Amino acid sequence: MDITAYLVIGLIVFIALVIVVPVVFFIYLYFKDDRQKQHAILRNFPILGNVRYLTEKIGPELRQYLFNNDNEGKPFSRKQYQDVVKAGKYKERLIGFGSDHDFEAEGFYIRNTLFPKQRDELKVDNTEKVKTKTYKIDKDGLFTRKEHHEEKLVDPYLLRDEDAVVIGGQTCRTPFRVKGLVGQSGMSFGALGENAITALSRGLGLAKGTWMNTGEGGLSDYHLAGNPDIIMQIGPDLFGVRKPSGEFSWEEFKKKSEMDQIKAFELKLAQGAKTRGGHVEGEKVTEEIAKIRLVEQGKTINSPNRFYEFDNPSTMFDFIEKLRDVGGKPVGIKIVVGDLDALEDMVATMKESGKGPDFITIDGGEGGTGATYQELADAVGLPIQAALPVMDEILMKYGVRDRVKLIASGKLITPDKVAIALAMGADLVNIARGFMISVGCIMAQVCHTNQCPVGVATTSKKLQEGLIVEEKHYRVANYVISLREGLFNLAAAAGLDSPTQFKRKHIVHKDDLGRISPVEEIIHAAVKAQHHK
């Protein structure tokens, strides 16, 4: 055979590969789609119908990166996300050419004064600088951004000693004094991986004046890594303070309360993400998790959604009294505000008995790291903007407001949101997802799958290789310091020398027609709604 014959054969083979193989493949797909009985669209429009599934699948990413405008996107808009990331990376909150905020939408605004406070007049404690690292951009090109990481001594923006918030000042042998208004909300080891928890612990420890809530998953060594102040959460499953039989272990509790790093305990009643009881698959109950939570390795955990130890305010208060007596440390409860009569009943009991929690954490109930059911996250409980002023009001009505600190949480990830919560009655603010973002969360919304692509909400060793603790812990510190600095900026604008002085009168609500109304109207409306129950 001569060379042309080879070329002809080669050509035929090439045509067969390029045309015949795809055609056969498409015919195969056509019949596969046509014959399946699951999807109507594929039976009626084989192959073409797949375009629907493809675009549906990649839709969230396309919207997040390309099509949503900067103020759209839930749970956090691109802009809110960037505000958190930039605070962590660059410790920077400056913007140019005006705000992107939608001023026509309804929302809360802070009333500024004509004569704000000067920097020197603020009651801030910047005497101990914090040694952190921030990024500095050298050159921002179209395809590359050159930046370097540099050490920096920054002002911590702590509260003065006399302004420190004291939890359990009148009730405990060891009250918890905190010199900052923002801390990390409950996120369990297990929900977040060891790298994320370690980075958070080290970052919060570095920033000082803040706290870390363990979540109900018990206290791990990763929480202790950076020596932050810790609030240990106790859920109905009693992880970390239980006997093998499942009952509350006073011995374990005493051991925990003797740890210097643990500053307070929080009983988690029904809460946004977990108004049902918790559930952990047996395969996720590793030896390490079993040891921390004091459960049996490899065995699926189905925990109750209410404590067995108490079922009404007065038995709960007795339990709290005993915890405080044994531990000597403040004890609080975490709740979602729903039925106001139940709350009022509890607060009335506080007044009558003289007992009660040292702090109440109010969750906005939107569910964070939480793997929870859609119906619970979306519709159960009042969002923070309604819940907080109502709780504050009930406590004042019964004259027990001074006995208890209010900690608010629920998407309060920037200084303005925190300040508004403080003005609505919060003494302190908890943040969960803002801190997740600062350790690398890209809002992929797969926390419940253990497949977090950035190694934050996963226990997978492989995925966690992406999360470098040393780099991320600086971002955590920068973020929390940046929040505190922002709070002082806002306080100064409102004519206050410390953000601890934010009151209802410092904010107003503006509706979408531009009418403004005071916070009290929310309370009136809530009371009215309760009467119609």
Add this chain to the structure above:
Amino acid sequence: MRVAVIGTSEAVGELVIKELKEKDHQPVAIIKEKNRKPDMEKLGASDVVIDEGNRLEKAFSACDAVIYIAGSSPRAGESKSVLVDHEEVIDSMTEAKRQGIERFVLMSAIRANEKDNNGTTRIGDKHKPDEQLKQEGFVFTIIRPGHLTDKPGKGMIRMGKSLDIDSEISKEDVASVLVESLNNESAFNKIFDVTSGNVPIHEAFNH
């Protein structure tokens, strides 16, 4: 040594107070806003004097030395307005002299001796305090740091005359240099430009 510190509202001043305390001196902080008193006490000031009008007399009494921190950046730009508020410096010199204080350490800026080249007297006055310090017969030291940064101090510096105005130095290192110069005889009656470098601070004066 009891040392009066002027210019405490900025970070360098705060760091000087802290460093003085650590080196067993007794810093006297002079502040303009009374709200800053607790901060100064916390940083280690033995005494805090609020400078409302002319209170330097009280502040300087029984002091052995003055550290005057004139906050300014050499990068403020050529021919920009006065980098150092010379009137205040001169006032404090006069008071120090009256109270018999001999030691005077001034933090100026590398560009403080910029020549008057556009005819405005304000710029020409920049070096005036430096001149006066020499004339008044103080045991003086003038430290002219480069561009101040918030980086942590390394304890390693470069000292000389007419160093590059673009070079940087951390505020923490400048504070250490100011405090070190108090008792280091090699620093007496001299003017130094200081940037970050590779010589330990206590040795740098001898070079």
